[in-house]
Amino acid sequence: MVIFCSFCLIIFEQSIYEKMRKCPECGGSVVGRCDRKFCCDDCRNSYHNRRNRTENNELKRINRILKNNYCIIREISSPSVSDSTSQPGDKNCYICSRDYLLSQGFNFYYHTSLDEINPGELRFHCYDIAYRIEENGTTYIYRPNNYQ
Numbered sequence: 001m002v003i004f005c006s007f008c009l010i011i012f013e014q015s016i017y018e019k020m021r022k023c024p025e026c027g028g029s030v031v032g033r034c035d036r037k038f039c040c041d042d043c044r045n046s047y048h049n050r051r052n053r054t055e056n057n058e059l060k061r062i063n064r065i066l067k068n069n070y071c072i073i074r075e076i077s078s079p080s081v082s083d084s085t086s087q088p089g090d091k092n093c094y095i096c097s098r099d100y101l102l103s104q105g106f107n108f109y110y111h112t113s114l115d116e117i118n119p120g121e122l123r124f125h126c127y128d129i130a131y132r133i134e135e136n137g138t139t140y141i142y143r144p145n146n147y148q
């Protein structure tokens with residue numbers, strides 16, 4: 001038996017054609033137009049639902065890390081916290097150690113953006129709060145001017 005695809009206008013021998021295309025959800029044969037990927041609507045829906053769920057979980061996981069990081073540096077750059085000291089001359093800059101951030105559960109792998117303030121000197125951002133880490137671990141945290 002042959003299959004004629006009205007989309008690509010190619011005639012296929014059915015046995016060859018079905019061998020070529022397997023449903024990525026159930027592994028069954030995909031019959032029909034050559035651009036058809038799944039054997040049925042149920043397989044297409046469950047495939048995409050599962051993929052979206054996985055992507056959403058990854059988004060949630062990273063957002064949790066960023067939010068936790070943000071809470072940590074917001075707390076440190078709060079004037080009432082004694083662990084941080086404001087850098088003389090800059091009321092929006094707070095200093096702490098890299099070890100202190102680590103002890104609070106800060107995850108250095110995630111940030112929302114970064115900029116190069118001097119050649120080779122990076123400043124990371126976690127939303128609207130920036131931080132810069134020196135080689136000796138001294139960390140400068142910069143609050144935005146309108147910070148409450």
Ligand SMILES: [Zn+2]
Binds near residue numbers: 024
């Ligand atoms: Zn299927």
